[in-house]
Amino acid sequence: MTFTIYGPGYSTYVRTVRMVLEEKATPYDLVEVDLLKGEHREPAHLARNPFGTVPAFDHDGFALYESRAIATYLDRILGEPRLTPADPKAEARMLQIQGIVDSYGYDAMIRTIFIQRAIVAARGGTVDEAAIAAARPKAELSLAEIERLMGAGPWLAGAAISLADLWLAPVLAYFRMVPEGRAAMAARPGLAGWFERIEARPSFQRTVPRLG
Numbered sequence: 602m603t604f605t606i607y608g609p610g611y612s613t614y615v616r617t618v619r620m621v622l623e624e625k626a627t628p629y630d631l632v633e634v635d636l637l638k639g640e641h642r643e644p645a646h647l648a649r650n651p652f653g654t655v656p657a658f659d660h661d662g663f664a665l666y667e668s669r670a671i672a673t674y675l676d677r678i679l680g681e682p683r684l685t686p687a688d689p690k691a692e693a694r695m696l697q698i699q700g701i702v703d704s705y706g707y708d709a710m711i712r713t714i715f716i717q718r719a720i721v722a723a724r725g726g727t728v729d730e731a732a733i734a735a736a737r738p739k740a741e742l743s744l745a746e747i748e749r750l751m752g753a754g755p756w757l758a759g760a761a762i763s764l765a766d767l768w769l770a771p772v773l774a775y776f777r778m779v780p781e782g783r784a785a786m787a788a789r790p791g792l793a794g795w796f797e798r799i800e801a802r803p804s805f806q807r808t809v810p811r812l813g
């Protein structure tokens with residue numbers, strides 16, 4: 602069985618899929634598609650995913666894109682640990698948190714605030730402060746809701762690690778590098794404690810992106 606992930610190691614969604622495979626101690630190939638060079642809009646990548654996002658994925662000729670589809674497929678075909686709770690309520694919580702990240706959190710925390718503060722600034726561009734200010738309430742609401750839904754934890758969907766944890770971890774790893782993220786985390790001790798737990802896992806440590 603050969604698993605191939607197409608995308609840059611610095612992408613949060615690529616990291617999520619890598620973390621699924623790392624949790625399951627399954628080897629894979631990572632084929633670089635550099636977003637910063639626009640390679641995701643070139644024909645070779647559009648043939649894998651016409652929407653031009655990463656990751657794209659292949660398992661022995663079975664091609665997929667969309668991180669939820671990829672992660673759920675891997676969770677179904679690979680062994681322990683199961684990353685989808687057996688309990689229907691915990692599974693619903695996991696799906697709810699994945700939805701919050703996909704629909705609100707990623708856009709606010711990464712696509713807007715992190716990209717402006719870290720990437721645009723590092724490349725000498727003009728940081729769009731108005732866009733950051735507009736995105737901040739949604740970033741904070743996403744984290745407030747995830748912390749509330751997590752309850753006593755210790756993992757986001759309950760007693761065991763699940764895809765919900767792998768959805769948020771790469772996003773927070775970046776968001777806490779910028780002042781808005783550091784402030785949000787300082788106000789959320791429950792999430793800060795959770796981040797220490799996920800950060801200690803080999804799946805997190807083995808996928809730390811090389812930046813710069």
Ligand SMILES: N[C@@H](CCC(=O)N[C@@H](CS)C(=O)NCC(=O)O)C(=O)O
Nearest residue numbers: 612613614653654655656667668669
């Ligand atoms: N719905 C997609 C979203 C993936 C996504 O937004 N990936 C980002 C990188 S983390 C990307 O491809 N950005 C480039 C772009 O949108 O042009 C999924 O779940 O895989």
